[in-house]
Amino acid sequence: MKENLVRTSMLTEREKDTLSFITSYYTKERKAPLLTEIAQGLGIQSKGVVHRYVSALEDKRYIVRNPKTRGIELVDHPDIDVLPLLGRIAAGKPIEAIEDKSLINFAHLLGGANRYVLQVKGHSMIEEGIHNGDLVVIEHASTARSNQIIVALVDGEDATLKRIQFPKKNVVRLIPANKTMQAKEYSTDRVAIQGVLVGQVRIYD
């Protein structure tokens, strides 16, 4: 019953099920499942059975394992953090036909020292396309240029996301992007700039 010569990449039904579960778990959770989680997903009581399927998938080169707790790695699924930028939509062509494929790495674009993420609550920047629940990337800074969108702390109490302007010396104007709200002006010493908006991200389920 020892088969070191595995010529067949054919998977049995349950092996397919196992691989499928691992793949979907991976894309959803961004980590490998436990054996018991696979078992539950497949309706199997015994983790020993799952272990057999996982070992088969390893023999057939569909996965690699570390002897660790969530040690399954998909061989076709190494961490992909680069996406192809295919082109501009509404270009009048099928997407696949666009040739100029450059690669885009959001983490590289948005990551970096002195940056952090805040989740937006409310609708004060809705006309800028920044909606309730969106994630914004902020670069830590204490100064800003006019017309930048910044995180401002007013009187040490009021942290909001607003566009900033400097209409005259020692005066700061904070402008929401919402017609139902009004721009306000403060003396410079009342407004502390916390950071500058560098990116915005929304994730759809």
Next chain:
Amino acid sequence: MKENLVRTSMLTEREKDTLSFITSYYTKERKAPLLTEIAQGLGIQSKGVVHRYVSALEDKRYIVRNPKTRGIELVDHPDIDVLPLLGRIAAGKPIEAIEDKSLINFAHLLGGANRYVLQVKGHSMIEEGIHNGDLVVIEHASTARSNQIIVALVDGEDATLKRIQFPKKNVVRLIPANKTMQAKEYSTDRVAIQGVLVGQVRIYD
């Protein structure tokens, strides 16, 4: 030649917690935390345990250490494009600390097999907060659920981003998010679904 370099950058749950706490602390306090501060932040009694996690993070190249009192330094490695999610920003309140201090990796959130990026041209989805020039992440798919936002190709010519509905059999309705534009209905055979919207990103200069 095969690269046998084992990049076990996989972090355990508590190692992630530890890294998350360190990065959050760093961005807030502008200095590294003490082991006892990490311990308190994670609800651990023993600084020896924390030391073990910190050593693991050093082994896995997420940090470097000096043998000094606040000697942890975050490494700026491309593998570590994680940003701390600090809190929610709300009108009229200070930034709320987020209970679950988590790290955000946009590439992991948005990346994955069968995904690509398009740049949006035009304003047809402006009321969804998708503006001209924004980047959208599309997951390749040929089917969609009702009310999802999809990339549709009409008569093989017109690739656009629209919300989709199926009002009756063999009819597809494509709905822009712009009051100045109208929803249109097509027979099923004229519309080819190219993919489903899974994310949206904007980068500010």
Next chain:
DNA sequence: CTTTCATGAGAACATAACGAGAACATCTAT
């Protein structure tokens, strides 16, 4: 009929992951 294979249950054991805490070394403030 027997053999083989895919499937499943479950026991027994090995190891990983996590945590507490002691003892000691080293750093740092005074």
Next chain:
DNA sequence: ATAGATGTTCTCGTTATGTTCTCATGAAAG
């Protein structure tokens, strides 16, 4: 220079998870 604070290195546990077995059932093939 000294004392307290902080970092390092251990040992000792507990629980969770992975690994290796044996046994059992049913279907398909010879």
